Every structure is written in C-alpha cells, then in structure tokens.
Amino acid sequence: MFVSLSRKNIKRLLAVTLLITSLLGVTTDAAMALPASVKVSLFAAHPEITVVNVDGAFEIGPNGPSSKGHTEISLSKGSLYLKSGKGKAARRVGGRLVIRPLSAAPLLLQPNGLAARHYRGSIVVTASGGKLKLVNEVDTKSYITSVVGSESAPEFPLEALKAQAVLASSVLARHRPGLKLNDSTEVQAYLGSDYERPLAKQAVGSVFGQILTTASGTTPAVFYHSTCAGGTSDEREIFSGKVLNDSARQPVSSCRTATRVKCSYCQTSPFFKPHVVQFSAAELRKKVGYVPIAVEVKDPQGRPLSITVAKENFGTSSSSSSSSSSSSSSKTSISGYDLWLKLGQGLGWGAVPGMRYSFESKDDPSGQIVTFTSTGAGHGAGLCQWGAAGMARAGKSYREILHYYFPVANLNSK
Ligand SMILES: [Zn+2]
Incomplete structure (x- = not known):
C-alpha cells in the first residue's frame, strides 16, 4: 500500500504505523473485497430526463x-x-x-x-x-476517486482525501453486491471523471482497499457530513430521534461515534457560522407540510431529536363539485432529522444546511413568520469533512483523522 519510499522513510513509517496501529487496532486481515466494478444510477436527483x-x-x-x-x-x-x-x-x-x-x-x-x-x-x-434511466458501470477505483473528488472541496489536503477514500470504500463494502448505487449524496456524491482531481487520485492510490470495520470484522454503517461546527452527534440518536440511555450508548463492536467527539477543526468551513433564514408559516405549510412549534428533546450537541409540529392535513374531499381543497392542521411529533430532510426537500438544501437548527415564530401583520438558525452543514454524524481537512492541515495523518471521528473502528487493509 505504500510505494516509492526510501529505507529510512520506511523505518520511520513503520514506527509511526506501529504507534497508530495500536491506536486504531489496524489488522492486516484481508478486508472484505471490494467489487471490481460498480453500477451507479446517474442524475438520481433529476428523475425527469427524457x-x-x-x-x-x-x-x-x-x-x-x-x-x-x-x-x-x-x-x-x-x-x-x-x-x-x-x-x-x-x-x-x-x-x-x-x-x-x-x-x-x-x-x-x-x-x-x-x-x-x-x-x-x-x-x-x-x-x-416515461423517463430515461442511466446506469454507469465503472471500475471501482475510478468510482472511488470520483467520489473523493465529488465529496471534497478542491483545497482539501491529501490526508483528508485519504480519510474520505477509506470512507467511500467502506460505504461501498457495505453495499450488497448487485445493488445499484446512485450518484446523489443520499449514498455518496459521484459526479463523474471530471472530479478525479490529481490529489484525489493520489489519495485513492495510497489507501485503495482499506475500509473501516468493527472489532468483530464486520462492515459498519459509516457516516460523514460537511461541517459539524463544534461537535458530532451519535448517529443512533440523530436517525432515531430518541435519546439513548447510557448502556445503549456503549460502542459495542461497532464503529459508532457514540462518544460524540468535539471538533474545532472545521472553523474554516463556510458553514461554521450561524445561517439564518425566514419563511412564512404559509410557505412552510405548502412546501414542507409542517410548521415547527417547539423542540421536545435536543442531544448534547444541540441538534433537535424530536420536535412538536403543526402538520398540514390536506382534505381529500370526495365532492367533485368542490374546486378548493380544504386543509386543517393537527399537532404531532416528528424527529428533528425527518423535519430537517423535509425542509431540505421543500425549501432547497441551502435553506437550513445544518441539523443543529433552532427556530422562532413571531406574528407579523402579513402572518406568522418562522426564523430558522442553523450551524454546520449535514446531519452531524460520523466524520466532519471540513474538520478532517483542518486536522490534515494541522499535520494529522488519515489514520489519526479516522481514529478521531471513529474512535472504536478498525482500519482493515488488504
Ligand atoms: Zn467539525
């Protein structure tokens, strides 16, 4: 996996590798083999192609x-x-x-x-x-190189790109053979060969075949996001909308970020500072289907886990003579993550970029106005990509970066 090294450098590297090995629990067991090629549905975010x-x-x-x-x-x-x-x-x-x-x-x-x-x-x-479906069958290395380029900013340093390459391979290793991937960030962004930047190629070339595994050698779900703006969350809390008790939070044979790491490495991210946006309740009802009322539970990182919302119930009047659709609203509870997804889908992903969001309502002569404030970008679980770039700039290796955000994961290499 390491090529073109002088003997002196190999010695130095071995010393470092041994140190990191003890930190990360690196094993040299054969990693779950990556497939030779993958099938990716293209333009998944644009299903209207004819x-x-x-x-x-x-x-x-x-x-x-x-x-x-x-x-x-x-x-x-x-x-x-x-x-x-x-x-x-x-x-x-x-x-x-x-x-x-x-x-x-x-x-x-x-x-x-x-x-x-x-x-x-x-x-x-x-x-x-009635639409065209486009599926790209591409060799795995080219796919991962493009993902690394598509999922990073052009100024990201080499070690951050190596960490991203390991995560891209880990996502792929967990994907069952024969299943099609798609090119959206729902899986991981894949924007084609224009994104095979030279540094991404170099990163993939040096870590290709390495993936994160659990202590028992299985492939865990690994998550990453753009900017945590202060600290990451436990993905099990974020995605379930529930607070875990302490015993459930133990990172048993998994590569959880259950310890919720603090991160101040992402301060150069354009999403680090609070982002404030206002919408009328009428627009939220129409485009999102929900108007937030109150946060019920937050996680210690300030990300809302569950939220009381007014849900828009669109009438399904059976009367054919009625041309206006009736609607009413009822109170219900929704997870912070689900509401954040609906905000992104309804208002655009830039409206509330980070899952650490809060909101405030006030009555205006023109109606109720809701102000959202968010910090960071993405769901906040797993690796913080701008944080990984900051760590790399501070001289950390990709192993140290991965160990920081996935403290109990192993790094397996072929
Ligand atoms: Zn961060």
Missing part, C-alpha cells in the same frame, strides 16, 4: 452503430430513439441500450437541461416510466 446527448468514441449495443461523435438518445411512447449526425432521422431502437466506450477516454453525457459530465465505463440507458 433526452440525453452522448459524445465521444463509443458503440451502441445490441444493434446500434459505432459512433465517433454526437448521438442523441430520446424517448417517445416507451421506446428509445437514436439520432446520430445532423439531418438524420431518429431511429427506434427498443427499450434498452448499452453504450460502450471504444477508447480509454471518458464519454460525455448531457441530459436535457442539465450540465454535461464525463463518465468512464459503460452506460446502460433504459426507458422506464
């Missing part, structure tokens, strides 16, 4: 042409149509196509209305529910 333009040197199977140029794939009445070259008519080609590159150069994909991206490997295009 046309995609392909550029590059490729062949289209099963019955399509070889092409060194531009091809447009469109959809009409459940069938795919191919159009190559100006003035040529679109040709109906069935419900499924495989685009294979004819060289090592990535293919350029440009779906309707979206920015173009380059991808290595092959692309399977299918007609599904």
